Amino acid sequence: MQLDPNTGHPVVRARLAPLVAHVVALCSDHDIIITWGTDARGAAGYMTFHGDPPITKRVVWLRYIKSDIGYWVAMHEIGHCLGVNSEHQLNKEVNAWQWAFHNSIIPPTPQALRRILAYVSSYLPTESGLEWIADLKAEVEKVDGPPAP
């Protein structure tokens, strides 16, 4: 596997290159460390580095970006670092997706919207979270038609 020395990410086909570059640039601009991996699911958190004094930095763990979905998951994890926080898990997730939508350089495909909808629907409901999910469902139905009964 050939890694791009500028991104630490495997070389990708031309269509995906700007998406990888965008994720890398956002993290570099906001001092977020990227840990690329092939097996880890996306996650966001903190890492403390030994030193005097020790330094704590924000970290995102990301799968290599092989599709639009990979880009959306990466943007979502960055959204956990830079977006609005919440004490409710669903709201946290929704806020991170909203951040991703507002800051992305491509519009979400219907396929991406369906994946995101399935993902957020697995969390315990909150009022504002459910409102957002309903809006997202309406977006998906615009493309797919109403769900089969």
Ligand SMILES: [Zn+2]
């Ligand atoms: Zn999340």
